[in-house]
Amino acid sequence: MNLSNGKTLAASGQNRNGTSGSWEDAGRVVKPSTPTRKPQPPKPENAVTIAVSSRVLFNMEPEQQYLKYQVEHENEPFSPGPAFSFVKALEAVNTRLRELYPQSEELFDVVLVTNNHAHVGLRLINTINHHHLFIERFCMTGGNSPIGYLKAYHTNLYLSADSAKVREALEEGIAAATMFTQEKMKEVSESQLRVAFDGDGVLFSDESERIFKAHGLDKFFEHEKAHENKPLDHGPLKGFLEALGKLQRKFFDKGLRMDCPIRTYLVTARSAASSGAPKGPMLEKIRPHIFFDDQMFHVEGAAELGTVACHVPYGIAQKVAKK
Known part of the structure; x- marks a missing residue:
């Protein structure tokens, strides 16, 4: 052939x-x-x-x-x-x-x-x-x-x-x-699927991320307070999370909410540092099978501690990284 x-x-x-x-x-x-x-x-x-x-x-x-x-x-x-x-x-x-x-x-x-x-x-x-x-x-x-x-x-x-x-x-x-192929991978559950997501630029739009990058942490908090009752627009992986939720409900309908073999996590951080606080230590405790983030800082930090981390190349974080 x-x-x-x-x-x-x-x-x-x-x-x-x-x-x-x-x-x-x-x-x-x-x-x-x-x-x-x-x-x-x-x-x-x-x-x-x-x-x-x-x-x-x-x-x-x-x-x-x-x-x-x-x-x-x-x-x-x-x-x-x-x-x-x-x-x-x-x-x-x-x-x-x-x-x-x-x-x-x-x-x-x-x-x-x-x-x-x-x-x-x-x-x-x-x-x-x-x-x-x-x-x-x-x-x-x-x-x-x-x-x-x-x-x-x-x-x-x-x-x-x-x-x-x-x-x-x-x-x-x-x-x-x-x-990415990585040298160290933590042992993970064989019976329960665990999926961890970042928020901005992954599950949600990067609207808040743009405010943070352009105007800093104080303006970010002001923006969040002013729009606290307005849902964020969807991000590139929101549909995948919804699909996971649909399968989760099939277990809930059988009374297995506490014994559901699908677990999802939102792992996000914000600090005065431009990339936010490290997420690797928290992910090391959760031990997800896969973690999604739009910033390589967090992807690399998670991978160093053994979490299989994936990069979602979406939004303002990618433009900043290229400069």
């Missing part, structure tokens, strides 16, 4: 303990040899769809460009990347949802997105099987923009190591964040 002609490849399949999957290119199909077994994935319009780049789900950067190496090591799995524990937690929530609502399609649905060669796709499928991940949707873009696919899948969140693609997704109204 030759990707140099700019073709977009798509793939679909099922896996875990007897999985089938395929990467398709102009009618030619390459398949692993294991039989199909798992139920069909939910329809995209019913699911909470998480699109994850192969480079953040697995650690594959050191060798991903060497096709010959990938073919020779086809049966050697990639090691887990920064998004791995997050995806495993999504699966744990799905298990609980299926127990409570056997016929419901309101589940997390993970789509693996990659621009690698199809032969690398075989290694990815083998890796998914090795780690017992339940991922049935694969999208190989051949280096093209993933936006069309993200829209077709009604994507609620896109995670990628490619900041340019993340910015493109945000510009198209798709919740997205840049994820």
Whole structure:
């Protein structure tokens, strides 16, 4: 298969303990040899769809460009990347949802997105099987923009190591964040999904952030006081939070408010320092699977203490950072 002609490849399949999957290119199909077994994935319009780049789900950067190496090591799995524990937690929530609502399609649905060669796709499928991940949707873009696919899948969140693609997704109204490979990652819960968000520029508009950057902390407090009864406009990840809330309510409806396997946190700070107080120590206590912030100061600080932190390149914070 030759990707140099700019073709977009798509793939679909099922896996875990007897999985089938395929990467398709102009009618030619390459398949692993294991039989199909798992139920069909939910329809995209019913699911909470998480699109994850192969480079953040697995650690594959050191060798991903060497096709010959990938073919020779086809049966050697990639090691887990920064998004791995997050995806495993999504699966744990799905298990609980299926127990409570056997016929419901309101589940997390993970789509693996990659621009690698199809032969690398075989290694990815083998890796998914090795780690017992339940991922049935694969999208190989051949280096093209993933936006069309993200829209077709009604994507609620896109995670990628490619900041340019993340910015493109945000510009198209798709919740997205840049994820980084980091040396230290704290152990996190295997049974409860924990997601932490910054406020301004992530869940909410950066209106308050603009006041703070332009006029300082005193004017910021004056503005907040004057507008305390007016809700902030939505930010780029508000829709994703709402999708999480929709699934949380399914547990609440069964009387499981205290035993809900989805927890969300708002972690925000404001001080006289231009970037605010450090959030890393608080996140170290919460131990979320993933944390979103629009300022690299907080992303880097969280990562240093072992939290998987993602950058949301949105709003005034990005303009200030470029100066």
